Amino acid sequence: MSLSDIMGNMDLSVWAQAALVLFLIVFLAQVVWTFLPRNHPKWKDAGQLPLLDDDPPPPSGTETDRTPTNRRGDA
Amino acid sequence: MTTSTTGSPIEKFVYDDAIVRKFTFAMVLWAVVGMLVGVWIAAQLAWPQLNIGWFHFGRLRPLHTNAVIFAFACNAVFAGVYYSSQRLLKARMFSDTLSAIHFWGWQLIIVAAAVTLPLGITQGKEYAELEWPIDILIALVWVVFAINFFGTIAKRRERHLYVAIWFYVASVVTVAILHIFNNLSVPATFLRSYSLYAGVQDAFMQWWYGHNAVAFVLTTPFLGMMYYFLPKAANRPVFSYRLSILHFWSLVFMYIWAGPHHLHYTALPEWASTLGMLFSVMLWMPSWGGMINGLLTLRGAWNKVAEDPVLKFFVVAITFYxxxxFEGPMLSIKSINSLSHYTDWTIAHVHSGTLGWNGFMAFGMLYWLLPRLFQTPLWSRKLAEVHFWIGTIGILLYIVSIYTAGITQGLMWRAFDSTGRLAYPDFVETVMRLMPMYIVRVVGGTLYLTGVILACVNFYMTWKARPAQYADSAAEAPALAKTDSHDSHGTAGQSAWSSFVRMDFHRAWEGKAFKFTVLTTIAVLIASLFEIVPTFLVKANIPTIAAVQPYTPLELAGRDIYLAEGCYNCHSQMVRPIRAETERFGEYSKPGEFVYDHPFQWGSRRIGPDLAREGTSTPYRTRRSDLWHVKHMNEPSAMTPRSIMPPFPWLLTEDLDFAGIQSRVNAMVMLGVPYGGILNKDMNNAEELARAQAKAIADSIVAEGGQPGLETKKIVALVAYLQRLGVDIGRPAAEAAAAEAAAKKAAADAAAAAAPAVAPAADATPVAAPEAAAAVTPTAAEAGAAPAPAVVPPAQP
Incomplete structure (x- = not known):
């Protein structure tokens, strides 16, 4: 008896049902974990990460504000 | 030595922005190329005379899709990933050499695509057209990218992986899986290969790939970019980090299931189709969670949107997301899909996503990056504003017109008159009705392209004003300690249970990138296996049909021409079990009809009619002669007035490569196609058979009054293929039984002679058909295969 015979005799709708139940459980676990009040400070810190880099602010104004000597062609 | 508060030494380092500059340049360059081709092919539909020689819609459409997805969008992703990952991980990229290989390797792939696709070198699978040498190159370059990306994660100085990095991890891993498995093929020549899968299974793999290419190329990396660049541009953290976590895991778990919704009412088993629909509908929730999270990030900062073109782009992008x-899940509902599928509705849906979401995210990111990368102010904010407005108007013109076209098409196809006959039996009539909408689309696309050209001007002028020497993007951060509090699974005084409840293990996973990647991969693989394993292992999914036999060598060569000319871009080969379709095109398609189709050619839209029954008579026309096909390919409008199909006159003058047919047949034999009943014992007379069939077709063309001398030309192969379509299903039972017996005998002979492996593959073995040749095995119904016409939706009055 081959694997395809075994699979062929299975009720295929079981796959969809099992998948739905499995994913519902995973999803609920995710929700619980994510919204646990104890984890809130961690998420607050994590959300700040993009704002914590130390890049200097970009040059502001318009291109015409710049002195020509700064340009590559004039160096 | 300076140390941090944790005692780790402070390290100084420099970000590699040169590679980001390169990718942004490639992004705008390919945006212009890809969208220019898009506008051109849109114009070809409105004005068919713009199909000039090889540069016709069938060959250029794959160039457009590949250019905008893999050239424009991927280069935008790479720019975003390289910029944001370094900052979020507090580390320079793992290797400058790998970065350079990644950049130049990817551009080489794009150039190879741009050369091969117009030449008709294609696998014939949508969004996976590139042939096997280029596929291998893609895999190698992607591995280089992955090593560079994960290497950077490994040497990072920030313990926590920000959610944007999660999205990048999912993208890097999943794209590799999708690309490799969908492109498995057997090469016949240096530039021609056949998909490892056939028919239903190939269709399933293709749309598992196709849909998830949308997910993991056009969605998850762009979401990662949204979660980094939007807070940066708004200068405030994401509205809810918790929501972003749910968004990530839900998408990763659900997206991978949704592919079968591209195949509703086809020969795909119904259980797979239903599963795809359910998960597609569920996808609405996390997707909107992400959208709401993005828009609410701007709470209290909406005044900035009015002033800042970057935020304008982001807001509209997220809105289009x-x-x-919303529309994607809606279209995946079967009853809606029965109307929308194969129509321009899908095209409108795709373009609202790509032009609105991907395009505007990419250009918003570009305008934010330009001053930082070139260390000079943006040349013109006003020009960026003009780009935004002109692009927005362009999108609206495009999608409104094409939504209208799609719904018009769908309704006309299924309309019946008061006598119960098709209201529009002439397909070209349904095409002509769309012309005004197609012209509006060209206007919309041109406006969008104009906006992109303005972005190029802004890019160039900003670049021109760059400083003589770029200042280093220097940064400093403490080295990552071997362990920190996040890694501890419970400390003194805390029980293992309380640690578990806090889910510290997840926190640890996030810190341990390898484990996190493995878990993400498992999430993707589980879903894939749930669908793929039954599709491949359960024989009942594809009830075989005794009458269906392999293509003859000449038909196989003709099929390759069909692929090379990109016919699948306009024609489907799948009659759905819907009354309007069976009335128009004939008997609905069965899974067993496609067991020798490497690759499948079901198509995804109908600019022209379905061809599944092209070789037979249908309710509204008699079988077409060989000569009709010759004349039609030479000048379509001569046979079908008002047809917008491009002409293919070179097929009547170019010689067919008869000598190369044997290698193609050999490749098919390797794939398990039973040629034992067709070829001789040595399996080496494919060319001889092809020439004989070509001679017979050429003679019939002459007998019908056509031009002589076509027996060596490509056209006879294409005619042979087109005349074969749909024929097997209608063959008489006796003939089918004889063919089956001959095939079995030949296979037995071949085995006895220890010939090359020509035994039919298990799934491809024809079963005995005691009654009618077209009878399917009884397990078809059990497997939930394509439903009978009785289930079709009621006809329109």
Whole structure:
């Protein structure tokens, strides 16, 4: 008896049902974990990460504000 | 030595922005190329005379899709990933050499695609057209990218992986899986290969790939970019980090299931189709969670949107993300899909996502990056504003016109008159009705392209004003300690249970990138296996049909021409079990009809009619002669007035490569196609058979009054293929039984002679058909295969 015979005799709708139940459980676990009040400070810190880099602010104004000597062609 | 508060030494380092500059340049360059081709092919539909020689719609459409997805969008992703990952991980990229290989390797792939696709070198699978040598190159370059990306994660100085990095991890891993498995093929020549899968299974793999290419190329990396660049541009953290976590895991778990919704009412088993629909509908929730999270990030900062073109782009992009991710699940509902599928509705849906979400995210990111990368102010904010407005108007013109076209098409196809006959039996009539909408689309696309050209001007002028020497993007951060509090699974005084409840293990996973990647991969693989394993292992999914036999060598060569000319871009080969379709095109398609189709050619839209029954008579026309096909390919409008199909006159003058047919047949034999009943014992007379069939077709063309001398030309192969379509299903039982017996005998002979492996593959073995040749095995119904016409939706009055 081959694997395809075994699979062929299975009720295929079981796959969809099992998948739905499995994913519902995973999803609920995710929700619980994510919204646990104890984890809130961690998420607050994590959300700040993009704002914590130390890049200097970009040059502001318009291109015409710049002195020509700064340009590559004039160096 | 300076140390941090944790005692780790402070390290100084420099970000590699040169590679980001390169990718942004490639992004705008390919945006212009890809969208220019898009506008051109849109114009070809409105004005068919713009199909000039090889540069016709069938060959250029794959160039457009590949250019905008893999050239424009991927280069935008790479720019975003390289910029944001370094900052979020507090580390320079793992290797400058790998970065350079990644950049130049990817551009080489794009150039190879741009050369091969117009030459008709294609696998014939949508969004996976590139042939096997280029596929291998893609895999290698992607591995280089992955090593560079994960290497950077490994040497990072920030313990926590920000959610944007999660999205990048999912993208890097999943794209590799999708690309490799969908492109498995057997090469016949240096530039021609056949998909490892056939028919239903190939269709399933293709749309598992196709849909998830949308997910993991056009969605998850762009979401990662949204979660980094939007807070940066708004200068405030994401509205809810918790929501972003749910958004990530839900998308990763659900997206991978949704592919079968591209195949509703086809020969795909119904259970797979239903599963795809359910998960597609569920996808609405996390997608809108992400959209809401993005828009609410701007709470209290909406005044900035009025002033800042970057935020304008982001807001509209996220809004289009929301619209597309509402519409996608809606279109996956079977009853709606029965109307929308194969129509321009799908095209409108795709373009609201790509032009709105992907395009505007990419250009918003570009305008934010330009001053930082070139260390000079943006040349013109006003020009960026003009780009935004002109692009927005362009999108609206495009999608409104094409939504209208799609719904018009769908309704006309299924309309019946008061006598119960098709209201529009002439397909070209349904095409002509769309012409005004197609012209509006060209206007919309041109406006969008104009906006992109303005972005190029802004890019060039900003670049021109760059400083003589770029200042280093220097940064400093403490080295990552071997362990920190996040890694501890419970400390003194805390029980293992309380640690578990806090889910510290997840926190640890996030810190341990390898484990996190493995878990993400498992999430993707589980879903894939749930669908793929039954599709491949359960024989009942594809009830075989005794009458269906392999293509003859000449038909196989003709099929390759069909692929090379990109016919699948306009024609489907799948009659759905819907009354309007069976009335128009004939008997609905069965899974067993496609067991020798490497690759499948079901198509995804109908600019022209379905061809599944092209070789037979249908309710509204008699079988077409060989000569009709010759004349039609030479000048379509001569046979079908008002047809917008491009002409293919070179097929009547170019010689067919008869000598190369044997290698193609050999490749098919390797794939398990039973040629034992067709070829001789040595399996080496494919060319001889092809020439004989070509001679017979050429003679019939002459007998019908056509031009002589076509027996060596490509056209006879294409005619042979077109005349074969749909024929097997209608063959008489006796003939089918004889063919089956001959095939079995030949296979037995071949085995006895220890010939090359020509035994039919298990799934491809024809079963005995005691009654009618077209009878399917009884397990078809059990497997939930394509439903009978009785289930079709009621006809329109």
């Amino acid at each position: 929301g619209m597309s991710t």
